[in-house]
Amino acid sequence: MKVVTEKNFAYALSENMRIIAALVVRSAVTRFGESRMGFVWVLIEPVAYVSVYLLIHAWMRAGVPFGDSALLFFLTGIFGFRMTRGIARKTERAIISNQPMLTYPLVRPLDTIIATFLTESTIWLIICWLFMGGLSLMMDRSVIVYPADFAEGLLAILYFALSFATFNAMFSALVPRYDTFMNMLSMPLMLASGVFFVPTQLPPEFQAILWWNPFLHCVEWFRTSTYLDYNALLSKQYLLGVSTGLLVIALSVERIFRRKIVAS
Amino acid sequence: MKEEKTPVEAEAQPHVATGASSLLDIAKQRVKQRAEDKKVVALKRVPSRRAPDPDANDEEDLGARARTKTDIVKKIMTLPEMPKRKRKLPWTQISFGLVVVVPTILTALYFAFIASPQYVVETQFSVRGANQSSLSGLGIPALVGGGLQSGDSYIVADYIHSAQILPDIREQTGVDIRTVYSRPNIDFLYRENDTRSLDEFRDYWRDMVDVSFNSTTGNVTMRVFAFSPTDATQVSQSILSVSEHLVNTLSDKTRRQVVDVANQQVARSEERLRNIRKQMTELQINEQAVDPATVATMEATIISSLEQELASLRTRYKALVDSISSDAPSARVIERKISALEAQLIEQRNRLTGDVDQPADGKTTRSGTDTSSALPQMISRFSELGVEQEFAVKAYTASLAALEAAMQEAQKQERYFAVYVPPREPEVALYPFSLLNTGIVLLSSISLWVIGYFVFRSVKDHAI
Structure with a gap:
């Protein structure tokens, strides 16, 4: 009797794994399209960002905001932000891009989200590893000074990206124009996330406003592990709390409005 | 059956022991015999109880026997339904209890009965020099990277959170911080071991002392948590005195360096x-x-x-x-x-x-x-x-x-350690926030449970 229920759950779990694995393969294949340029572009994008900022920086003859290397500062900032945003961006479109898959009753909206999230985070972790490794080779010293903190920060970033993406995916399916609204927010968010400056050097009034931006905490968490004495405006509890809250809301919404979400 | 057996044997035994002479001996013999009989009965009863058990009419076995008598069709129909309903309903509630109710109750109990009150002492100070620039008041230097004075205040703020301050306090003021935080009246979660090394103690120290630096005004706000009002003030005082010593040493050092170079120049030209x-x-x-x-x-x-x-x-x-x-x-x-x-x-x-x-x-x-x-x-x-x-x-x-x-x-570069909000002995314990903390634990455990539940449900959805 006991065996029956256990087998049921194990069976469901194995089915789920199978579906997610299949979806991961599918999204990985379709991620870069037919051409090989897709992957190159993924690599070029951060380089382009960093070099544009370095050029502007050199042109303005500004001092390095923090530390001895402007490259390291911008790269950590861009990775802290772009990684979170990039993963969330692709993942929140998972339901829409996997719409044909949802016609199978076995495939649930959450499966597509998890599958896309897995693919995206793998890609971004590889990119991050490439850049950090390259940077440490270039600067001839270890870039990541607190490996435990770094791992923690990466996990937190992934967790936040997943929650944020799930939340956005649910709401963009339910609320019209939600998608465009979020896209409009993208650039201001980047400016307000401390990619180009050290938030603690701002006046306290600005800090109090910026503190509410969870992306800022992602960036700051990322940076804490690359500088020995970075003075971060970071509240780990806030970031984790926001992520958990978003995830709870998103899962509840998914449960309640499931039919509507699948239909949209 | 058993009732009948015992008297028979009890009567059979005495015949063997009737060789006694006096009446008293006979009585003694009988008492002994009876005791042995009881043992025998007891011994006999033990196996005899086990043997009839399978056939005894127990409630469970009655059910089992009743079921065996029912036909196979009925058995197949009832078997999968019974345990399913029995197991599924409690699991939700049990998991809810384990993840949400138990931690919340434990936290509430902890805060209600065990947690020792924490007293907080707030102190504000700044490191000032003679050439304070007037712009720093507008927050403009903060945008370009901070002034010189702020650098000195940063030094103090960092110093308070560093591992160096603990031995410094012990050497300069004679107060061992670890004994303050290892008093027996502190609850077990917060009590420290006073033989713990200072390096390990540092994390705890950072939790108990908050330092924040205001880049606009250049002031440092420090909050010290301790478990008695006198301890809190004493710790704050010793931090302040050690920090002042640091500022004075640094200031002295710069002054001496500047003057030393000039002095050497004078000595050389004099020579x-x-x-x-x-x-x-x-x-x-x-x-x-x-x-x-x-x-x-x-x-x-x-x-x-x-x-x-x-x-x-x-x-x-x-x-x-x-x-x-x-x-x-x-x-x-x-x-x-x-x-x-x-x-x-x-x-x-x-x-x-x-x-x-x-x-x-x-x-x-x-x-x-x-x-x-x-x-x-x-x-x-x-x-x-x-x-x-x-x-x-x-x-x-x-x-x-x-x-x-x-x-x-x-003279201009001289730094003064100016305390403008001196430590004041707290009258009431403001911390810990029992209700707030319990609420946080409740909320976070509920969200954890909800996430877990939904994940479980969504996995279960695939069992079709």
Whole structure:
């Protein structure tokens, strides 16, 4: 009797794994399209960002905001932000891009989200590893000074990206124009996330406003592990709390409005 | 059946033991026999109880037997339904209880009965200097990277959170922080071990002391948590005194460095001047002349007087030769005088022009030593030394002025450790926030459970 229920759950779990694995393969294949340029572009994008900022920086003859290397500062900032945003961006479109898959009753909206999230985070972790490794080779010293903190920060970033993406995916399916609204927010968010400056050097009034931006905490968490004495405006509890809250809301919404979400 | 068996045996046994003589012995025998009988009965009962059990009418077995009697169709129909309903419903509630209710109740109990009150002491201070820039009040330096004073306040803020402050407090104020946080009245979650190494203690220290730096005003706010009002104030006081010591040491060090460089400069130029003065004196002693110019004029007057004498002697000689013969003794005397004067004149000229081929008698040298140099050389050495002396004097005055300036600069760079909100002994324990913390635990455990539940449900959705 006991065996029956256990087998049921194990069976469901194995089915789920199978579906997610299949979806991961599918999204990985379709991620870069037919051409090989897709992957190159993924690599070029951060380089382009960093070099544009370095050029502007050199042109303005500004001092390095923090530390001895402007490259390291911008790269950590861009990775802290772009990684979170990039993963969330692709993942929140998972339901829409996997719409044909949802016609199978076995495939649930959450499966597509998890599958896309897995693919995206793998890609971004590889990119991050490439850049950090390259940077440490270039600067001839270890870039990541607190490996435990770094791992923690990466996990937190992934967790936040997943929650944020799930939340956005649910709401963009339910609320019209939600998608465009979020896209409009993208650039201001980047400016307000401390990619180009050290938030603690701002006046306290600005800090109090910026503190509410969870992306800022992602960036700051990322940076804490690359500088020995970075003075971060970071509240780990806030970031984790926001992520958990978003995830709870998103899962509840998914449960309640499931039919509507699948239909949209 | 059992009831019948025991009396039979009990009666059968006494027959064996009836060989006793007295009545008392018989009674004793009977008592013993009865006791043994009871044992036997008990022993017999144990196996006899087990044996009939399978056939006994227990409720469970009644059900089992009843089921075995039912037909196979019914069994198949009922089997999967019964456990499913039994197991599924409690699991939701059990997991909810384990994840949400139990932690929340535990936290609430902890905060209600165990948690020791925490007293907080807030202190505000800043590190100020004489040249406080007026712009820093507007927050503009913060945008460009902060001023100098803020750097000093940063130092103090970082120092308070560093591992160095713990040994410093122990050495300078004699307070071991670990004993403050390992008192027996502190609850088990917050009590520290006072034999713990300072390095490990640092994390705990960072939790108990909050330091925040305001980049606009340059002020530092420090909050110290402790488990009694006196402890909190004492810890704050010792932090303040150690920080003040640090600021003073740093300020002293900068001042000393700045002044030291100037002092060395002054000492060097002084040494140079003294050296030159000494050479000058030596030269003056050697040449027996205070001023080469007067020596020169003296020499010149000697030469001119010699020439004058020579000229007058020559005229006298000529007049004498005109009147009397040159072989006359008076003429000879004059002639000798003239030749002596000429020799003297040549020698004087030599001295003046620096020719070294002086006569070996040495009686005419001024210094009385043969090595004495000629007058031009002496003059050149004098003037050389004079120029050098002039430079040295100038360098010396310049370095003295630099020293003065350095001292003023050092005065400006002096840092004051200004405490404007001194630690005040708290009257009530404000922390911990029991309700808030319990609420946070409740909320987070509910969200955890909800996430877990939904994940479980969504996995279960695939069992179709």
